[in-house]
Amino acid sequence: MASRILGRLPLDEDRLAQDMARLAQAPAPQEPYEVFTIGRWVNLNLWNASGDDGDGFFNGHRQVAGRPTRLLGGVPYIGELLTTWFNTELLTMVRARNVVEWSIVPHRDFLESGPAEDFFRVLVFLEDNEHALNSDEDMVFHMRKGEVWFLDSAQIHAGVNISSRSRWSLCLDFKAGAGFSPGDVFARAGDYDPAIRPALVERAPAPADLPDRLRALSAVVSRHNIKDIAFLLGKVHFTEEVPIGASWDWLVEITRASGDPALLDLAERARRFFVHSREVYEEFSFVPA
Ligand SMILES: [Fe+2]
Structure with a gap:
């Protein structure tokens, strides 16, 4: 529905x-x-x-x-x-x-x-x-x-x-x-x-190479900005015709391409928490306590 x-x-x-x-x-x-x-x-x-x-x-x-x-x-x-x-x-x-x-x-x-x-x-x-x-x-x-x-x-x-x-x-x-x-x-x-x-709201057709261009964020992603990047990616579908859920897959791809396994783990945990499974009272954070 x-x-x-x-x-x-x-x-x-x-x-x-x-x-x-x-x-x-x-x-x-x-x-x-x-x-x-x-x-x-x-x-x-x-x-x-x-x-x-x-x-x-x-x-x-x-x-x-x-x-x-x-x-x-x-x-x-x-x-x-x-x-x-x-x-x-x-x-x-x-x-x-x-x-x-x-x-x-x-x-x-x-x-x-x-x-x-x-x-x-x-x-x-x-x-x-x-x-x-x-x-x-x-x-x-x-x-x-x-x-x-x-x-x-x-x-x-x-x-x-x-x-x-x-x-x-x-x-x-x-x-x-x-x-x-x-x-x-x-x-x-x-x-x-x-x-x-x-x-x-009308959206623009997304350029075919958009995922490749976004993957270039792997050159700058870090613990300092992974949250900013997650929210940036989460807004792309408001203006471009891309599936709303793609932002989490892009974040996983970007962190994988960064070569930092801790960032990849964080992105995969975020994708699970926000769109796949969560427990009652479970907490998640992009940043250290
Ligand atoms: Fe909601």
Whole structure:
């Protein structure tokens, strides 16, 4: 199931602006998934398993019911959107997210949590920013303000905001599994509207020699820059028609060509962690402790 639009929220601009101003003032809690990103990446926990707004851990492996955190009480319009529009019986987690001068590397979610069919991740963007894009294995797309998107995060996916302007969104996680259908995320069945066309992004055909040219990075790759190179490679598919997962294969090839077995090992471990397999609580880092 590819990423797609499920519906659209009509947003009250004034009430939303008040809530977003409050979110912008909120202190950022500890971020458990920082290794996936570079740049500014703030997740404010509005709804989760513990009810603690300092708890940003996705408890998919336990699939416990979600509940509001204290922080949600400070953003009454967003709270109203959640309870009016969405099926809170199935809602396990909500994060208000801002990303600035940011990217997230190509990765799969839920690898550590259980079968992907048990989870359903939805994004709602609270502001437009033409410099912010998302991608999956099929396409690159721009999520517009108010659109309710299913993000197929069991596929390899990525995101960028190449601007210095904020990009607030809500990330909603629902319990899925047997008998679940996408319209179930809504509180009112009539709000499910899969006919809205997405804003897709045209990409340039990739030059045939692109992998060879990228392999030249083997002359400079080191422990000082392997993370930068991984994130650089992870952004190529936003502008060139190449498979999103190719970036990890390129990193492995580049490190192999460098002749440094420690770098090759790091690249192979990164590829496994981000797109193939992960354990609950497993940590990975490109840099030494
Ligand atoms: Fe993800």
